[in-house]
Amino acid sequence: MGEEIESVFESFSPVDYRFKVKDLKNYFSENSFVSHKAMVEGALAKVKAKRGLISKDSADRISAAAMDVKAHEVYAEEENTHHDIIAQNNVTKRRLNKVDHPAVHVPLTSYDKVDTANVLRYKGAVNNVIIPDMKSLVNTWIDVTRKEKDTPQIGRTHLQHAEPITFGFANALYLDRFGGRMMKIKEAAEDLRGKISGAVGAYNAQSLFVDDPEEFEVEVLGELGLKPGRISSQIMQQEPVTDLAHYMISGFCVLANYSEDVRHLQMPELGEIGQPRGPDISRSSTMPHKANPSGAENTISLWKVAMPFMNTMYLDEISDFQRDLTNSASQRFLPSVMDVFDYSVRRTNRIAKNLKSHPENMKKNLNMSADKVIAEPLHIILSSYGHPNSHEYVGKLADQSYITGKPLTEIVLNDVSLEPYLKKFTPKQIEVIHDPKKYLGIASKKAEKVADYWDNVLKKI
Amino acid sequence: MGEEIESVFESFSPVDYRFKVKDLKNYFSENSFVSHKAMVEGALAKVKAKRGLISKDSADRISAAAMDVKAHEVYAEEENTHHDIIAQNNVTKRRLNKVDHPAVHVPLTSYDKVDTANVLRYKGAVNNVIIPDMKSLVNTWIDVTRKEKDTPQIGRTHLQHAEPITFGFANALYLDRFGGRMMKIKEAAEDLRGKISGAVGAYNAQSLFVDDPEEFEVEVLGELGLKPGRISSQIMQQEPVTDLAHYMISGFCVLANYSEDVRHLQMPELGEIGQPRGPDISRSSTMPHKANPSGAENTISLWKVAMPFMNTMYLDEISDFQRDLTNSASQRFLPSVMDVFDYSVRRTNRIAKNLKSHPENMKKNLNMSADKVIAEPLHIILSSYGHPNSHEYVGKLADQSYITGKPLTEIVLNDVSLEPYLKKFTPKQIEVIHDPKKYLGIASKKAEKVADYWDNVLKKI
C-alpha cells in the first residue's frame, strides 16, 4: 500500500480541516506519534550500548532506522500484524541487518513505548507551544489591565448594574485566573511519568534482561528527559494525564468566560468595547451591515466540544486488572482536545490585543444607574453611624425613587429622618454620594497589583 | 492559495487517520459539506426558474457552477471574507457571468444553506450507510440467535451464576435493543427539517422577494426531498438533531454492552466463546502467545469518546435570541461522532459474524453451579405447595451445603421436614431439581420469537 495523500478537505474532523495549529504537528500528527515511539527505541538502544549489551554502532543504526520510519509504512504493515507496535518494529527491522534485529524493542512491551512516547509528545506540546501561547495571552492581559486600570465601568452582577469598578480590574480577574491555570498546566506536564516496566508492570521481562530493572528504566527514560512513576501496570497511572487534561479544560472555561463578556460588551445597547473587522468579526451573508463577534463565539463553541471530554478522561482511569485496551482509541483523541484549546488561546490573544475599549460608553452606562448605585454606600455609611435598619430604609427610598421618578439623591437629601446621620458624613463620603464614579473601592490598585504579580511570574518562568 | 494536499497521517484526529468509514466521505468530508450547500443553491435556482424569476438556463448555469466548487477554493477566499458562505458565493460567482450574479444566494441567509445542507448530509448518511450497516448487524444477530437458541448457558447477574438461559436468548436481548434503536434512528432522521426562513426566521427577506414565502420554502426544500419545520429562528430548531444524536449514542451503548460481554466470555477461565485471529484479535509485542479481544475493546473505547458528546448537543440547544454562533464549530464535530458509531457497527458485525460459541465450556461452567442453581426452583415449588418460608429455609440448606461440601440436592432429599412437600412434586419438577439444564424457562421460544419479529421488520424496511 502506498501512502494515502489527499486534500485536507477530505477530512471529517474540523480539527484537521479548520482548527489545526500547525505548530503542534510535530507532537500531534500520527506521523509524530510514530516518530516519538522511535525516540523511545533510540533511547533504549543507547542505554544498551552504554551498558555494553550492544555496540555503539548498532545502537546508532537502530536509532537511525527507527527514526526513518513513517506512519504510512506502519499502517500498511499493520494490515498483516493487526498490531501497531509489532508493525512498527517490523518496518524498523527491514532497514537493518539481521544482526541488529534481536536488539529491536526487546525487552519492552508495547505500552512502554506508547505511554512514554505520549508523555514526550504532551510535554513537548505543552512546553514548546501551549505554555508559550498562554504566556503571550497573559502578557496581553497584563497590558490591558494596566492600560485600563483607571477606566470606570459599571460592575454587573446578575447582568444588572451593581457597583462601579474599572475595566482594568475586570480584566485583572481573567488575567489572574488564567495565569493560575497556566502554572498548574506547567506543573501537571512536569508531573507526567514514563515507564519501562513491561507487560504487567512488574518488570518481568526486564528482570531477565538486566539485574537492575528499575535503574535500567531510570536510564532509558533519562535519555528522554523523563522519570518513572512509583509503580505502574502495563500502562502508566492514568491520573497525571487526567490532571493535565483537567487543568487545560478548566483554563478553557476561563477563556469561554472571557469570551462571553467580550460578546456581551459588544451588544449595541452596551457598546463598551469594539473589535476591528477581520478574522474575529464576521459579516452576514444577507445582512451587509453586521459585525458579529464570531471569534469569541468560536472559542465558546470549541469549549463546548472540549469540556465534556473530561468524562472520557475519567472513564479511562478505569482499566481491568493490569489494563484493558478500552483507553486506547479514546486517548488518541486527547491531542485534538489540546489542539482546540491552544487554537482558542491564540484566538483569544488576538481578540484581546485588538480590543478597543469605549470609555465614553462605559461612562454612559454607568451614569444610567449612577443615582441608584449610591444606595449601597449610603446604606454602609448610615449603618456605620448607627442607623438601625439602613438596608431596609434605603431600599424603601430606592423604591420610592423608582415609582416617583425623583432621583434617589434628592430623596435622600430631603429625608428628615436621615438628617442626623447625614450631618456626620465626611467630605469623602459626601463626594461618593454625589458621584458614584468615585465609588471604585480599590479597583485600580488591585488591578495594578495583579498585573505586577504576573509580570514578575512571566519573568521567572 | 493552492489546495493543501498531504498524507492522512499528518492528521491529528484519529477519525481521519484511523477510524474513517470511507463510504461516509460523500456526507462527512468538508468537501461534501461544500457540495451539499451547493445543492441548496441549485434547488433555489430551480424553484426561481419554475416561478419565472430567472430563466431555466440561468438556473442550470448557477447549479452547475455551484456544484463545481471545491472546499479548498472556499477556504482560500474565506481568508478575505472571514465568512465561509460569502466565500462560497464568491467562488461560485467567479464561474458565472455577471448576469447570473444577482440570483446567487438571494434571498437566503447563510444558515438557510448550512442547516439545510446538514440535514441533507445526515439523512443521506443515515439512510444510505448507517441504517444499512445497522440492518446488517441486526441480520447477523438474528442468525446467531436462531443458531444458539437451544445452547444452554448459565445466566449471570452481578457476574455470579444465577439461573440457566440459552446463548441465543442472551443474544436476542442485544438484537431487540439494537433493533429498537435502529428504528428510532430511522425515524429521527425522517424528522429532520430544513429551513429557508431567513436571518431571523421571520422570512423578512423572503417576504420582499415572493408573496408566499412559506410556500416558497416548501418548494425549495421539496427539490431536496425535505420539509420545513413549524417555526425557526436563524437556525432550525436544534431538538430534532439532538434526538438523532441521542438515539445513536444510545445505540452505541448497546454495542458497548455487547462488547463487554464478548470480552468477558473470552476470559480463559470462562472460554465460552472464541474469535479467530485477525483484525479484531491482536497479539502482544512482547507476549507471543496472547490473543486479545481488541475489536470489542475498541468499540468500548470509541463509545467513551462519543457518549459525552451528548453534553455538547445539549449545550447547543441553548442559543441567545434568534441565535448565537456558539453552536457552529461544535456542530461540525457531529459527523465525527456518527462516523465512529458507524465504524463500530461494522466492527461489531464482523465480530458477531466470526464468533464461535464453545457449548462444552458453557456446559462446564453451568455445571459448576448446577447444584446451587436448583435453590431457586426448589424454593418456588416448595412455596407453591405451601411451605411457609421456603426462601429462608432453602437459603439455610444452601449455606449448609457450602460449609459441609455436601451437594445441595443430597441435603434436600434427606431433609425430613421437606418430605411432605417433596412427595407432591410432579415428574417435571423432580427433573428440574436433578438437572438444572432443564430449568431454562422459555428461553429458547423467546429467542425464536424475537428473531422472527426482527426478520419480519427487516423485510419491511
Added chain:
Amino acid sequence: MGEEIESVFESFSPVDYRFKVKDLKNYFSENSFVSHKAMVEGALAKVKAKRGLISKDSADRISAAAMDVKAHEVYAEEENTHHDIIAQNNVTKRRLNKVDHPAVHVPLTSYDKVDTANVLRYKGAVNNVIIPDMKSLVNTWIDVTRKEKDTPQIGRTHLQHAEPITFGFANALYLDRFGGRMMKIKEAAEDLRGKISGAVGAYNAQSLFVDDPEEFEVEVLGELGLKPGRISSQIMQQEPVTDLAHYMISGFCVLANYSEDVRHLQMPELGEIGQPRGPDISRSSTMPHKANPSGAENTISLWKVAMPFMNTMYLDEISDFQRDLTNSASQRFLPSVMDVFDYSVRRTNRIAKNLKSHPENMKKNLNMSADKVIAEPLHIILSSYGHPNSHEYVGKLADQSYITGKPLTEIVLNDVSLEPYLKKFTPKQIEVIHDPKKYLGIASKKAEKVADYWDNVLKKI
C-alpha cells in the same frame, strides 16, 4: 429501630430542603417507592386469585398488608437481610398469618418489582404532575405569543441587531420547541414497560409456577395498567427510561434557553421586559436598589445539574450479562432530576405569566439600528432588480455610513449608481427602506399560527 424523624434542614441534597415539588411526593419519596413495590405485590396476588391459585380473601389480605408497610420498617429489617426486597417481603409477612406467606413475592425476582414499580412511579409523575405542569406553561406561552404577536422587536443574532421580528414571534419559538418536547415526554412515558420475567428474564421460575408465563406477565402488569416489553433480562431494557430522561433534559435545555433570554432582556441597557418584585426577583444584601432576575438564573443553575445526568443514564445502559447491580444506586437519583425539571417548569411558568413587556424600549432599541437594518432589504431588492454585487456594494455603503456618521438611507438615496435600480422600487419596497419596523416578514402571522396549533393540541390531550 424506630422511624428517623428530623428537620428537612438536616438534609444534604437541595432537592430535599429547597427544590422539592411536594405534589411529586406520592411518586418520588422513598415511602412512595415502597408503596409502589407493594402495588406490584397486590397485582400479583389479584392475578393469582383470579387464576384460583389462592383465595380472593388471601389476595386481599396480602395486598392490604403490603400497602401498609412503611419505608422505615423496611430499612430496619434491611439491617438484617442486607437486601431491600427480602426486607420488604419480611415486614409484609409479619402482618400476615403463615398460611398467606408462601404466596408473598413468589414467583417474582426483586427486579420484577423494582422495575415495574419504577415504571409506575414515572408514569404517574409524568401523567399526573409533570405533563399538567408543562401544559400550563404551554398555555401561558400561547397567551404571550398572541398578546405580543404584533409588538415589534429587533431580532438579534450573535447578540447583535439583525432584522426586526415581533416579541410574540420570538416567544412562539419557545412555545413550539417546548410543546414538541412535551409531546415526546408523553409518548416516552407511554413507551415504558414493566416486567414479570424472573431472575434472568427467561421466566424460569414463572414457568414452574404457571404454564403460560408470558400471559401471566400480561395479566399482572395489566392490573397496573402496564404492558411487558418484547424481551428482558433480570431488568427491563434500559432504553425506554433513557429516552424519557433524554426528552426531559432536552426540554430543560429549552427552559434554560428561555431563561437566558429573559435575563438578557432585563439588562438595564435593554430594558425590554420587566418582572415584578417577588420570589423570582431578588434583592442584594448590600445593594438595596438591585432587582436580580434570580428566578431565571435558578432555572439555568438547576439545568446545569440535571443535564450531565444523561451521562449517568447512558452509563446505566451497560450491564454485564443478565445484569449487574451498578445501575441500582444511580437510577435512584433519576427522581431528583425529574423533580428539578418540574420545579423549573413551574417557576418558568410563573415568570412567563408575570413578565411585562416594555414595547417602548423595544422600539427604542430597534430604532438604534433602524438605519443599518435596511441594508438587508436594500441588498435583496437591488439584487432582485439585477444589481450584480448588491451585497458587497451595500456593505461598502454601510461602512461609509459608519465612518462618516451619515445615515445609510441618505447615502443610498444619493448614490448615483443606484439610481436606475431605485426607480424600479415598488411603494411597499420604498416603505420598508424608510421604516424598518415594517420589515417584519410574516412574524405576526407565524406567531399566530404556532399559537393556534398548540391551542388545538392542548384541547386534544
Added chain:
Amino acid sequence: MGEEIESVFESFSPVDYRFKVKDLKNYFSENSFVSHKAMVEGALAKVKAKRGLISKDSADRISAAAMDVKAHEVYAEEENTHHDIIAQNNVTKRRLNKVDHPAVHVPLTSYDKVDTANVLRYKGAVNNVIIPDMKSLVNTWIDVTRKEKDTPQIGRTHLQHAEPITFGFANALYLDRFGGRMMKIKEAAEDLRGKISGAVGAYNAQSLFVDDPEEFEVEVLGELGLKPGRISSQIMQQEPVTDLAHYMISGFCVLANYSEDVRHLQMPELGEIGQPRGPDISRSSTMPHKANPSGAENTISLWKVAMPFMNTMYLDEISDFQRDLTNSASQRFLPSVMDVFDYSVRRTNRIAKNLKSHPENMKKNLNMSADKVIAEPLHIILSSYGHPNSHEYVGKLADQSYITGKPLTEIVLNDVSLEPYLKKFTPKQIEVIHDPKKYLGIASKKAEKVADYWDNVLKKI
C-alpha cells in the same frame, strides 16, 4: 411557619434516605450551612471589636445571636425577603437590641458570607472526615499489600492471561494511585480561599468602612483560619473548588476501578477472592443460594452519579461579568457529591478489610496458562542471545502448541533450531522456563516499597 419535621423516607434524594454519612452533617446539612454563615458573622464582629468599631460585648452578642439561628427560621423569613442572606440577617437581628443592628452584616455582601462559609464547610469536611477516611483505606491497603506481596497471581491484560504478578503487587497499584489522590485532595482543600471583598470584588463598601480593606479581609478570614485569594469578583474564583472536586472525582475513579477488579475476582470461574456475608454481599430475593458483590457494585453505581457532576463544576466556572447567579443552586449539590464519595471510601475500606484471598485458586488459574506464559521470557532470552526473530518464532511455536495440544515447553525443548541458544541459558533462565510462577519480576519487592512509602507518608500527615 413552624419547622418542617418529617421522616427521612419522605426524601427524594438517596443521599438523604440511603447514602448519608452522618459524620458529615456538621458540614453538609442546610442547618450547618446556616451556622457556617453565622461563623463569618461572628468573625466579622470580632474583628470590628478588635478594631474598636464596636464593643467586645456587642461582638459577643452578635456572634451568639448569629450562631443561635436555625435554617427553618431563615426559610420562613425568606418567604418575605426572597433572599436567603437578608432573611438570615433579619432573624439574627430579632435576637438583638436595636443598638446592635447596624453592625450586623455590614459591610459585607451576601457572597462574602456564602463563599467563605462554603470554604469553611469544605475544609472542615475534608480535614475532619474525608481525609481521615481516606487514610484509613490507605492503611488497609498497606496491610493487604504487605500480606499478599508474595502471593502469585496471573497478571491480566485485555482480561486475558498475561504474565505473573503477586496479589500484593496488584493491590499496591491501587494503594499508590489512591494515596496520590488523597495528597492532592488535602492540598486542594488547603488552596481554598475565602473573601470579604464586597459586591463586585473591588472592596467598594469595605473601603468606605475601613482604610485598609485588604488587611481587614485578612483579619476577618484569619479568625476563621482562612486566607483571601489574589483577586475576586462578587464571588471567589471558582477554580480552586473545581480542583478539589476534580481530585475527588478522580479518586472516585480509583475506587470504581478497584471495585471492578473486586467483582471480577469473585466470578465463580475465577474465585480468587471472597467476601463474607454481610452488608457488602447481598442475596437474591428469588435465588436463595446467591452471594452478590453488591458493595463493590454500589461504589461503581455511585461513581456513575458523581463523575458527570464535573461538567456542572466546569459550567460553573463561567459567570457573566462580576458574577451571575447561575452557579448558586448547582453548587448546592456539591456536598451531595462529596458525601457519596466519602460513603464509598468507607464502604471500600470495609470491603478491602474483609476480603479473603484464595491463593489456591490464584495458583490454579495461573497454572491454566503456565505453559503459554513462558512464551514471553523465552522470546526475551532468545533475543538476548541473538536470535534474529524470536518474537515471531516463539509465536509460531505457541500456535503449534495450540493446534497440536502439545505443551509449548516440550515443543521448545525439542526444537533443533533453538538448540544453540538453549545451551547458553543460565540455570535461573532454565528455571523460569519450567516454572512461570518464578517469572514474577520484582513484583514482591515493588509491593513492599510502595507499602513502605505510604506507611511513611501516613506517619507524617
